[in-house]
Amino acid sequence: MPSMVEQLYARVLRPIVFQLPAETAHRLTLALLAGVPIGPCPHDPPELRTTLCGLELANPIGLAAGMDKEVKAAGAWQAMGFGFAEFGTITPRPQPGNPPPRMWRLPEHQALINRLGFPSAGMEAAARRLGGLRRAGLRMRVGVNIGPNRDTPRERVAADYALLMRTLGPLADFVVVNLSSPNTPGLREWQAPERMREIFAALRSDGPPARPILIKIAPDLEPPMLAQICGQALALGVSGIVATNTTIAREAVGVTASYEGGLSGRPLRERARAVIRDLYRHTHGKLPIIGVGGVAGAQDAYAHIRAGASAVELYTALVYGGPGLIGAIKAALAGLLRSDGLRSIGEAVGRDA
Ligand SMILES: Cc1cc2nc3c(=O)[nH]c(=O)nc-3n(C[C@H](O)[C@H](O)[C@H](O)COP(=O)(O)O)c2cc1C
Numbered sequence: 275m276p277s278m279v280e281q282l283y284a285r286v287l288r289p290i291v292f293q294l295p296a297e298t299a300h301r302l303t304l305a306l307l308a309g310v311p312i313g314p315c316p317h318d319p320p321e322l323r324t325t326l327c328g329l330e331l332a333n334p335i336g337l338a339a340g341m342d343k344e345v346k347a348a349g350a351w352q353a354m355g356f357g358f359a360e361f362g363t364i365t366p367r368p369q370p371g372n373p374p375p376r377m378w379r380l381p382e383h384q385a386l387i388n389r390l391g392f393p394s395a396g397m398e399a400a401a402r403r404l405g406g407l408r409r410a411g412l413r414m415r416v417g418v419n420i421g422p423n424r425d426t427p428r429e430r431v432a433a434d435y436a437l438l439m440r441t442l443g444p445l446a447d448f449v450v451v452n453l454s455s456p457n458t459p460g461l462r463e464w465q466a467p468e469r470m471r472e473i474f475a476a477l478r479s480d481g482p483p484a485r486p487i488l489i490k491i492a493p494d495l496e497p498p499m500l501a502q503i504c505g506q507a508l509a510l511g512v513s514g515i516v517a518t519n520t521t522i523a524r525e526a527v528g529v530t531a532s533y534e535g536g537l538s539g540r541p542l543r544e545r546a547r548a549v550i551r552d553l554y555r556h557t558h559g560k561l562p563i564i565g566v567g568g569v570a571g572a573q574d575a576y577a578h579i580r581a582g583a584s585a586v587e588l589y590t591a592l593v594y595g596g597p598g599l600i601g602a603i604k605a606a607l608a609g610l611l612r613s614d615g616l617r618s619i620g621e622a623v624g625r626d627a
Contacts, residue, residue, distance in 0.1 A: 276602070283596025296377040296386065300593075304342065307350035312410045316355045316601065319608035324619040326358075326585045327486035327513045327562050329415055329447050333357035333604050334619050335575065338566050338587035339419035339450065339490070340388075344395050345403035352414040355600040360516075360587060361400070362419030363452050364442060366434050368396035369423055372457065376535070379593070383527050384570060385542075386590050388520070389535030391457040392421055397441045404445035418442045419450040419490065424458055431464065432476035439477050443485045451477075454492035454519035456536045462492055465499070467506035474510045486513035493518035493545045493567060500549065504556035514562035515553055516587070518546045539590035543568025547581050554582025554627040570595060572606030579619060580626040 276284070291299045315332060322333040337351050337359035344361075351359040371393030378387045394400075400418070407416060420442065422434035435451060443449050451473060453464045463469060470489070477483060489512055491503060507515060520536025527541050546567025553563055565583025569575050570591035578586045592599060616622050 277598045279598030280596060280602060283598060287596060288594070292379065292381070295375065296379050297374060300377070304346055307347035310347065310350035310353055312349040312407070312412050313353060315352055315413050318355070318357070318604060321608050321611050321616075321618055322357075322604060324585065326415075326564070327448055327488070329486070331357040331415055331585060332413075334579065334585035335600055335603055335607075336360060336415075336417075336564065336585055336587040337592075338589035339363055339452070340390070341589050341592065343393065345400050345407070348407050348412055348414070348416070349410075350597075352412060354597050355604060356414060357585070358415035358417060358447070360417035360419050360450060361404070361446075362450070363392050363394065363421040363455065364397050364400045364418060364438065365392050365394040365421055365423045366397050366426075366437050367423050368399070369394055369425075378533050380527060380539070381594075383539065383541050384590070384594050385527060385537055385539030386593065387533040387535045387537050389457045389533075391424065392455065397438055401441055401445060404442065415447045417448045417450055417488075418446040419452050421452040421455065421458065421461065428460070432473045435473050436476040436479060439483065439487075440480060443483060446485060448486040448488060448513070449483075450488045450490050450516050452490045452519075454490050456492070456520060456522050465489075465491055465495065465503055467502050470503070470506050470510060474512070488512065488514040488516050488562075488564065490516035490519055491549070493521045493542060493549055494523060495549070497552065500552050501556050504553060504561070507561060508557060512561065514564065514584075516564040516566060517549045517553055517583075518542070518567050521545060538567070539594075540568050540570060543570075543574060547578055550578055550583050551581040551627050554624050559624050559627070569603075570599075572603045572610055575603055575607055576610045576622070577626070579622050580624070582624040582627045584619075584623050
């Protein structure tokens with residue numbers, strides 16, 4: 275039974291918000307949410323308490339990158355009940371991203387397509403905001419997702435990541451190296467093992483990083499490439515993998531394929547879960563995985579966890595489900611654990627892999 279907040283969103287707010295073009299609605303919503311002050315965390319069922327890369331989380335549900343690229347609404351994400359939020363992608367220098375229109379809803383599929391291309395206010399602005407969060411008493415865990423500027427030449431890309439790491443790493447609990455946005459030309463090529471080595475050499479040029487570093491990968495990788503990435507990640511001592519970014523595949527949505535960009539939401543769910551399962555198998559459960567793609571309810575989150583994810587993230591479902599969704603997922607997830615006789619999230623991770 276949906277909560278009152280969920281019903282209010284579905285019946286009143288969403289029909290109004292969906293009258294606006296997707297990006298306008300997003301900008302307005304964020305401006306409103308930015309006004310929510312940092313307050314107490316909602317209560318979480320104790321069995322949802324878990325760890326990710328050595329970090330304690332009050333619950334395993336996180337906000338995916340892209341929703342809050344500029345660290346504007348941390349108070350709202352914490353109040354909604356997220357256990358952590360991944361801000362970004364943040365680039366070193368400010369850049370506008372691709373020309374609009376660049377974001378579309380596909381309501382019949384509970385999906386979005388975007389080709390935003392990393393609009394970013396740059397890392398200095400993000401650093402100022404991140405610095406303020408802990409001082410203001412934010413308790414939720416904070417990740418920063420980093421990526422190179424679009425006009426950075428190939429030979430400077432690793433240096434961009436290193437600069438972002440130096441500037442933003444100390445201000446976050448973990449860092450995600452984004453290797454998989456489909457909207458920055460050439461970015462996905464950095465998933466190749468020799469390119470990953472180049473990036474990690476640069477990231478470690480100042481000594482051992484102070485924070486866990488995860489990589490974020492695409493759902494569109496062929497199985498041999500996925501295996502290679504796992505081998506390289508283990509060899510490099512990568513802290514974990516975020517799987518997955520949006521997909522360039524369109525089988526699941528048919529004719530709406532005409533928009534170019536990354537597809538997210540329900541049509542991505544099974545593909546993302548298959549990638550999570552493969553990653554877990556290839557790494558024998560040694561690398562923590564953040565499972566992301568198509569999570570819209572407790573069953574989805576639980577299935578990603580049972581496939582091998584230590585925590586999950588979502589973006590698109592928040593657009594369709596509204597702010598009551600996170601509390602609903604957490605309550606039902608605790609119930610699912612209990613009905614399977616499990617006492618913690620950790621006990622469920624990888625059970626179906
Ligand atoms: C509008 C939009 C913008 C996004 N921007 C980013 C981004 O800047 N960096 C990133 O790593 N992922 C970005 N993503 C991908 C999400 O973090 C996530 O990996 C993907 O949407 C799948 O999750 P979902 O099905 O819950 O939305 C974006 C997704 C959407 C819909």
